[in-house]
Amino acid sequence: MSARIGVVTFPGSLDDRDAARAVRLAGGEPVALWHDDAALAGVDAVFLPGGFSYGDSLRCGAIARFSQVMDTVKAAAAQGMPVLGVCNGFQVLCESHLLPGALVRNAHLRYRNRPARLRVETSRTAWTRLYQPGAEVVFPAKHGEGRYVADEAVLDELEADGRVVFRYLDNPNGSMRDIAGVTNEAGNVVGLMPHPEHAVDELTGPSDDGLGVVASVLAHLTGAADTSGVSR
């Protein structure tokens, strides 16, 4: 039986369909979750997709943090459930304090929409375990508020603990230390700005490098019985 990956739709989510397609292409079963639904419908992992949840009012992700579904996602993440946030989903995870730091306006103030070359810095997360550390991948980036910031002490800690997951090779937005994605201490929660779910088929994306993200979590879930929690 394939693993069930919940894809949350907030009002204003845009990439939920592509996220569900990526889950399906990688061999998982996508399950639609709604923002004001407190139940997770028995899913094994959660994908928070990109878009403009609640119109990005106030700050990106700030309102979504208080949605019903996020209460449940927070509790599940604390129990080790794999959670991935892409773009607006990453912003929601930072606003929800599931990941450190924040995403602010691109340094050049322009919306950036082009493929981004990234280096996968660690395979020690639920969502990257099938990548070789140091592997280069290309995922589309499309965001106006994607500049990752955190205070120096937090950045040093992330670097020291190997919690920078993806790094830009050509920083498109002024992110501190070229950070494109990070993980939590346990390695089950990962957020990144570029979109692996748009890179699952060479016909419709710049590469199929993104399939590995969902494939990793599927491997993580099937291997979960013989490893203690997350592979760290």
Place this chain on the structure above:
Amino acid sequence: MARVVVDVMLKSEILDPQGEAVLGALPRLGVNDVSSVRIGKRVEIEFDENAQNVEEQSRVIADQLLANPVIESFSLSIEGA
């Protein structure tokens, strides 16, 4: 009726590209003696007639929703209690 004004500003160590863009436009107005522009948000909140603990509730609103303490700081002022 209590009216509360919350000012939210990016912390000084966080780059404010909007402020930089405004700063860059000032010479075109003929203004050349400005060294910094920072842009923030002003939020006006009106409480119900009989609201209790206005300051405390305002602080919760500002701290948990209006400002993200990772990047922003806020100040409160309560007008007419």
